[in-house]
Amino acid sequence: MAQARKIQQLDLKGEICPYPMMLTNKELDENSPGIEELEIITDHSPALSTIPPQALKRGYDCQIEEIKNGEWKILLTKQVGEYD
Secondary structure: OOOOOOOEEEEOOOOOOOHHHHHHHHHHHHHOOOOOEEEEEEOOOOHHHHHHHHHHHOOEEEEEEEEEOOEEEEEEEEOOOOOO
16 A cells, blocks of 8 residues: 655745745755655745745756635645656
8 A cells, every 4th residue: 555645844924035935945955855745835925936946956846826815835846857
C-alpha cells in the first residue's frame, strides 16, 4: 500500500514583503533536499510574484490557487530530473 506524502505547510498570513519570500527561501534552503512539496499560505499578493522565481531557481515547480478572496495557496513541488 502506497504511503500518502506529507506536504509541509508554511503559513505566512500577515507577513509582508520581503518576509514571505525570505521565509520560504529559508525553509527550502535549510531543509533541502528533503522537501518534495511545500504549501505556502499567504494573504500578501506581491508574494505571488516574488516566491515563484526563487522557487524555480531552487528546482521547484509552482502552482498558485486563490483559496478565498485575498488568500492564496502556493504549492511548490520538487522538479524531477536534472535537479535530482
